[in-house]
Amino acid sequence: MARAPRALVIGGSLGGLFAANLLLRRGWDVRVFEQSAQPLAGRGAGIITHPDLFSALEHIGINTSEGIGVDIEGRVAFAGDGSVLGTLPIRQCLTTWGRLHELLLAAFPADRYHLGHACSSVEQDAAEVRVVFANGNEARGELLIGADGIRSVVRAAVAPDTRPQYAGYIAWRGLAEERLLSAATRHDLFPKFAFSLAPREHMLGYPVAGFGNSTRPGERCFNFVWYRPTDAQQELPLLCTDREGRRHDMSIPPPLLRDEVIAQMRTDAAERLSPQFAEVVAKTRQPFFQVIFDLESPRMNAGRIALLGDAAFVARPHVGMGVSKAAGDAMALTAALREDSDIAVALAGYSKQRACFGSAVIHHARALGAYLQAGSDPERAAAAMLHTPQAVMRDIAVTRDYSG
Ligand SMILES: Cc1cc2nc3c(=O)[nH]c(=O)nc-3n(C[C@H](O)[C@H](O)[C@H](O)COP(=O)(O)OP(=O)(O)OC[C@H]3O[C@@H](n4cnc5c(N)ncnc54)[C@H](O)[C@@H]3O)c2cc1C
Incomplete structure (x- = not known):
């Protein structure tokens, strides 16, 4: 009997696990290699x-019938004094990265998920693809999937000139426990998708499951994302300097953030945001920030190698598409491999379809975020039109068809 074709998946986050689970169920012999030596569980925040x-x-x-998150019925925008500027009835389900990762990992055989395997190089010929890991191990297969995120190593074999471009702003993020918030703030924010617009900045937030994954009232968290223009030459390096004075490149592990950086951010929140959001920021134990990038690959395939998720396209979070795009990539990849037994041909079809989709998502996200960019880009003036409370509630993180 012919053996099952072997798929090697680099990256054990959500994109890698979507692809690995789907291919496994299609009869592939799948293994996932994740660089982190520690399980990824317990990290992350909210997901649209x-x-x-x-x-x-x-x-x-x-099975998602019992719900994977918190269902909300509508949106609300607050003025700086906490009064309501407008509402919009858009229903949505909000979940967490941790919950999705837990579900996808539990669905995949543990002995096929290898921690502590950082891919250092890949090569291929007509018959197979070979991966070398930093720990000295090697793996071979018929298919390689680069689901290794924005700093993808696999991308060098597919789109070597593609690099993340800094968008000119960052997002402060965090989870505040519902039980710690005042009754007035709980009343205003739960269960809603809420916005607070400050000049050249905006804040949004929504309820998600609490740290024990409970979605019961009182046990949930409020997830916030606060976009702030940040100068690349001076402000960003300072933010990325840790407690010991060490400089990190464009990101910093949350526990290493300096106390004065967090204190300043909380002071700014009190001055610039609605009181509901200022309280959320004040009561978030471990805020962290994410540097906002655009990443757009011209293609997602090279022979037996495919890119997927953030390894190929990273859109600014205003569209809330990171995880759903990775899920869509994984489904399209599996479908293409089912339709064509020639792997290289199947991957070319996959790339053609999903690169168009990825570009459409990126361009829409860029338009939504242009208002926040530092500098005097004329794009920003036009984008201010999109920054009214009604437009923000209507356009940010809503489901939209990018396939046309
Ligand atoms: C721990 C974690 C928490 C996150 N939390 C959130 C969140 O709260 N909200 C949100 O919107 N998005 C979050 N994201 C990002 C989100 O998962 C992605 O935007 C989206 O799901 C696409 O996922 P991805 O698998 O393509 O990329 P990513 O999620 O970035 O995953 C890439 C994976 O590849 C691994 N990797 C990188 N290089 C190598 C290598 N050389 N060899 C092997 N493995 C490698 C990384 O460690 C990572 O696990 C998080 C990502 C991670 C890794």
């Missing part, structure tokens, strides 16, 4: 859901 995310979970056989 779109139909592709549910569809991929369903194809894998993960």
Whole structure:
């Protein structure tokens, strides 16, 4: 009997696990290699859901009927004094990175998920692809999937000139426990998708499951994302300087953030945001920041190698598409491999379809975020039109068709 074709997946986050689970169920011999030596569980914050995310979970056989997050019925925008500027009835389900990772990992055989395997190089010929890991191990297969995120190593074999471009702003993020918030703030924020617009900045937030994954009132968290223009030459390096004075490159582990950086951020929140959001920021134990990038690959395939998720395209978070896009990539990849037994041909079809999708998502996200960019880019003046409370509630992180 012919043996099952071997798929090597580099990166054990959500994109890698979507692809690995889907291919496993299609009869592939799949192994996942994750660089982190420690399980990824317990990290991350809130995630917006779109139909592709549910569809991929369903194809894998993960039951979502009991809900994977908090259902909200509408949106609200607050003025600086806390009064309501407007509301909009958009229903959505909000979940967490941790919950999705837990579900996808539980659906995949543990002995096929290898921690502590940082891919250092890949090469291929007509018959197979070979991966070398920093720990000295090697793996061979018929298919290689680069699901290794924005700093992808695999990308060098597919789109070597593609690099992340700093967007000119960062997002402060965090989770505040519902039980720590005042009754007035709980009343205003739960269960809603809320916004607070300051000049050249904006803040949004929504309820998600609490740290024990409970979605019961009182046990949830409020997830916030606060976008702030940040100069690349001076402000960003300072933010990325840790407690011991060491400089990190464009990101810093949350526990290493300096106390004075967090204190200044909380002071700014009190001055610039609605009181509801200022309280959320004040009561978030471990805020962290994410540097906002654009990444756009011209292609997602090279022979037997495919890129997927953030390894190929990273859109600014205003579209809330990171996880759903990775889920959609994984479904399209599996479908292409089912339709064509020639792997290189199948991957070319996959790339053609999903690169168009990725570009459409990136361009929309860039338009939504242009208002926040530092400097005097004329794009920003035009983008200010998109920054009214009604437009922000209507356009940010809503489901939209990018396939046309
Ligand atoms: C721990 C964690 C927490 C996150 N939390 C959130 C969140 O709260 N909200 C949100 O919107 N997005 C979050 N993200 C990002 C989100 O997962 C992605 O935007 C989206 O799901 C696409 O996922 P991805 O798998 O393509 O990329 P990523 O999620 O970035 O995953 C890439 C994976 O590849 C691994 N990797 C990188 N290089 C190598 C290498 N050389 N060899 C082997 N492995 C490698 C990384 O360690 C990582 O696990 C998080 C990502 C991670 C890794």
